[in-house]
Amino acid sequence: MIRKTYIFAAFTLLFFSTGYSQTPNAGIQTRHRHEVLLEMSKDYNKVLLLGLVASISASFVLFYKLSQKHKKEKMLEAYTAETRISQKVHDEIANEIYSTILFVASEEIVSGTKKDKLISQLDDIYLRTRNISRENHDIDTGSRFPIQLKLMLGCYSSDGVNVLIKGLEKVEWDKIIASKKIATYRVLQELMVNMAKHSHATVVLVDFKEEKKKVNITYSDNGTGAAGEKIIFKNGLQNVENRMDSIGGSIIFDLSAGRGFHLTLIYPANTIYV
Amino acid sequence: MFKKILIVEDIDSISIGVTTLLESNFDADIRSTKYCDEALLKLKKAYNENDPFDLVITDLSFQDSQRETKISTGEDLIYQIKREQPFIRIIAYSVDDKPFRIKSLFDSYRIDGFVAKGRESVTELIDAVTLIYNTGEKYISPQLAYILKDFSHHIDEDDIELLICLSNGMTQSEISDTFRNQLKKTSSTSSIEKRLNRLKLNFKANNTIHLISIAKDIGLI
Numbered sequence: 001m002i003r004k005t006y007i008f009a010a011f012t013l014l015f016f017s018t019g020y021s022q023t024p025n026a027g028i029q030t031r032h033r034h035e036v037l038l039e040m041s042k043d044y045n046k047v048l049l050l051g052l053v054a055s056i057s058a059s060f061v062l063f064y065k066l067s068q069k070h071k072k073e074k075m076l077e078a079y080t081a082e083t084r085i086s087q088k089v090h091d092e093i094a095n096e097i098y099s100t101i102l103f104v105a106s107e108e109i110v111s112g113t114k115k116d117k118l119i120s121q122l123d124d125i126y127l128r129t130r131n132i133s134r135e136n137h138d139i140d141t142g143s144r145f146p147i148q149l150k151l152m153l154g155c156y157s158s159d160g161v162n163v164l165i166k167g168l169e170k171v172e173w174d175k176i177i178a179s180k181k182i183a184t185y186r187v188l189q190e191l192m193v194n195m196a197k198h199s200h201a202t203v204v205l206v207d208f209k210e211e212k213k214k215v216n217i218t219y220s221d222n223g224t225g226a227a228g229e230k231i232i233f234k235n236g237l238q239n240v241e242n243r244m245d246s247i248g249g250s251i252i253f254d255l256s257a258g259r260g261f262h263l264t265l266i267y268p269a270n271t272i273y274v
Numbered sequence: 275m276f277k278k279i280l281i282v283e284d285i286d287s288i289s290i291g292v293t294t295l296l297e298s299n300f301d302a303d304i305r306s307t308k309y310c311d312e313a314l315l316k317l318k319k320a321y322n323e324n325d326p327f328d329l330v331i332t333d334l335s336f337q338d339s340q341r342e343t344k345i346s347t348g349e350d351l352i353y354q355i356k357r358e359q360p361f362i363r364i365i366a367y368s369v370d371d372k373p374f375r376i377k378s379l380f381d382s383y384r385i386d387g388f389v390a391k392g393r394e395s396v397t398e399l400i401d402a403v404t405l406i407y408n409t410g411e412k413y414i415s416p417q418l419a420y421i422l423k424d425f426s427h428h429i430d431e432d433d434i435e436l437l438i439c440l441s442n443g444m445t446q447s448e449i450s451d452t453f454r455n456q457l458k459k460t461s462s463t464s465s466i467e468k469r470l471n472r473l474k475l476n477f478k479a480n481n482t483i484h485l486i487s488i489a490k491d492i493g494l495i
Binding site: 082094096127133152161164 | 287288376391430
């Protein structure tokens with residue numbers, strides 16, 4: 001406010017002095033005053049411009065920081081919700097179903113072939129609830145993270161498919177913050193689930209690298225490939241994209257290869273901003 | 275056979291089921307409790323009275339009860355038991371089958387057996403008790419055995435180098451020479467052969483040509 005009146009005053013003086021300078025009676029003194037005022041107003045303009053630029057850039061930085069903070073909070077919220085639900089499913093539903101199976105197996109409420117059918121149906125429900133709980137469990141983001149990641153990837157190996165891991169130890173996991181570890185784990189888990197369900201692959205390779213302060217993870221399999229998988233994978237892919245986005249990372253699809261499904265995940269290894 | 279067995283399980287029907295099962299198969303004194311704190315007290319009391327338990331079968335997660343608890347998870351209970359009376363054998367019996375959690379139970383908490391609650395868990399539990407008593411070996415439900423075996427396959431830079439050499443049409447002895455020139459640790463023809471055989475297994479390939487074709491498919495070369 002003060003600055004505004006000041007400048008207004010300067011302009012008014014300038015206007016007056018210009019008026020004076022046009023009159024033939026104008027003396028050296030008024031011309032001198034006019035120049036001083038002109039200089040002054042130029043200086044104020046500069047200050048004003050500088051202030052404007054500074055405040056705009058400051059608000060940009062602030063906006064960026066706030067939005068990053070918001071993103072981080074949202075992700076953390078989603079993660080806690082996930083683990084809480086997983087715990088509930090595990091404690092309350094899976095255990096209950098299991099005790100129902102025991103009950104049906106031991107009591108004479110149904111008999112013969114129907115009993116077997118009932119038990120196997122209950123067992124099916126039980127296994128599904130257990131899977132929900134397992135897929136959304138909490139993740140150890142401490143020093144045991146790489147072992148945990150390795151075990152998770154390894155458990156998708158079966159008679160039909162081999163999961164190969166390369167360079168897991170090349171990434172300095174100790175220096176990567178928890179939210180990035182969680183995203184990495186979940187994204188790879190999503191890819192593995194998709195692989196096991198739809199791809200018909202026999203070999204999967206997960207290749208870890210750390211280059212130029214970026215973590216670089218390549219997933220590839222020799223399954224039915226992007227054309228088949230991408231459509232089915234739409235929902236899961238959205239999750240993968242969201243997760244990578246939340247840690248400032250990106251996904252690159254390699255569609256050039258003839259067979260299989262190939263993608264690369266890249267995200268910054270350092271902790272700035274996120 | 276084990277003389278005194280303690281079951282720690284917070285769901286009554288499961289606890290009763292397990293007790294009946296053990297009673298009909300083994301001649302042992304079987305007690306049960308719903309709370310970890312109480313379990314530890316019972317173990318202590320029995321020990322002080324010179325009639326200790328020799329096997330504990332415990333669940334891993336316990337629902338929050340209204341009363342104040344010091345120990346709230348199976349892991350904490352197992353840790354305390356192994357610290358105070360390391361001779362007691364412990365079988366974890368749980369719905370939880372997360373590979374990582376089970377592995378750490380064996381590695382860090384030194385449990386003697388893990389039985390996953392499921393359709394087959396009744397027979398598995400009998401097997402576990404028998405095996406642990408007779409041989410002292412560790413027991414794990416067959417469907418989870420892979421966790422302790424570590425089924426993940428690892429490949430390294432030398433493997434890729436070898437695949438590239440093969441795809442370029444080099445013979446194994448030429449590859450051996452190249453590797454030797456690059457001062458690699460494993461460069462003899464026999465170790466190249468071994469590496470190649472391992473790669474064929476890893477890639478589920480029937481022969482070398484198949485191996486190269488798969489390696490190309492997944493974009494390794």
